[in-house]
Amino acid sequence: MQHETGRIAILEDDPIMGESLCQRLSLEGHQVEWWTKGEEAVRKLSDGSPAFDLVLCDIRLPDMNGEDVFRQSSRETPTPFLFMSGFGDVDQAVRLMRSGAVDFITKPFEMSALLDRISSSLRTRSSAAVEGVLGISRSMRDAEMMLRRYASHPLPVLIQGETGTGKEVSARFLHRASSDPASPFIAVNCAAIPADLLESELFGHEKGAFTGANQLHRGYAERAGNGVLFLDEIGDMPPSLQAKLLRLLEDNKFHRLGSESPVSFKARVVCATHHDIGSEGSTFRKDLYFRLSALPVTLPPLRERPEDVLWLAQQFLEDIIRNRNVKVRGISSLAEDVMLEHPWPGNARELRNRLERAAALSENILLLPADLFPEKKGFEGRTGETLSEARDAAEKRQILRALSSTDGQISQAARQLGVSRTTLWEKMTRYGIETRV
Structure with a gap:
């Protein structure tokens, strides 16, 4: 069966275990580097050399704790760690997983079990580039x-x-x-x-x-x-x-x-x-x-991640169109503006319900504000707003639209908006918009 391969570092002070792991992982097609001391590992992980796809790390080392190696190196170059320990327990596993470790295995272990964990960790790392499933924020x-x-x-x-x-x-x-x-x-x-x-x-x-x-x-x-x-x-x-x-x-x-x-x-x-x-x-x-x-x-809550509003709305509407006999084929810009202003107290469920109702009742090709928010009497916008505030609000909405249409890809959104990636990033920081780098 085909499996993921990658560049793997082994941090293990036991010479027999270290050599055995090196040989087996090399036979499996991985590029392997072996270290015996934590200090050496921190230096190699932080010196700017080609990144490792995974660090297979022992907990007990002669000069420092494996967790300390993880924390120190992660500050410079975040690298996935799979921990090995002969002293493992649930509390330790929980602490490591909460800190960001991708996996944990307790000694003694079968080599086949370790290889499965390594393959799973490498798949998890490669899946980081996959488009968001839960949101783009x-x-x-x-x-x-x-x-x-x-x-x-x-x-x-x-x-x-x-x-x-x-x-x-x-x-x-x-x-x-x-x-x-x-x-x-x-x-x-x-x-x-x-x-x-x-x-x-x-x-x-x-x-x-x-x-x-x-x-x-x-x-x-x-x-x-x-x-x-x-x-x-x-x-x-x-x-x-x-x-x-x-x-x-x-x-x-x-x-x-x-x-x-x-x-x-x-x-x-x-x-x-x-x-x-x-x-x-x-x-x-x-x-x-x-x-x-x-x-x-x-x-x-959805109100704390406005980047997800239009993205979720698009996912929901596509599903509604696919499974319902509706006339609607999209959402108007005016409706998007109102959606981005709404606080969404019912979160994604409220968003889905409003889209379901609007798509079922609307006679329009594009959903209008009144379709989504029939309880509101008018959509004149906020009053008492300065020209500068109105311009900023419009710019923020346009950035959120671009991020939604590109699934949170900043480079693609910047090209769509006709600005540099740096300019877009600065504007996102200014407006409190957060998505992946």
């Missing part, structure tokens, strides 16, 4: 890369953000980026199922377990198999069930209601909530929160 691209990084790990993931920011979309993206995207993805909305039924729905029940239980029922946890159990709105889960979920995560098994036989649980747990369940005032169990938030992701 820097914050959403960062979230996307974090999810790619988390994809190969079995630890729970907690996705937090306001209602409508795309938490389930992100969870499904994480599943697609995993090693087995064909495995089940079972979504459970904890707020939509009555509290007295949620346990039965989650864990299942035996025939005769209670009145009305006329047959065996396999719950969501069982149906998830080796895939993902996605618990949406986990902050609304009843306290009694929180304790049972904690036990599920600790024991990797559960009991159907009315049964004494344990059922093995192999799925990965991914949760989402719009509540701040980790705050001091939250009634959510702290021990469960710490287990669920091993790998966290926070999605910012």
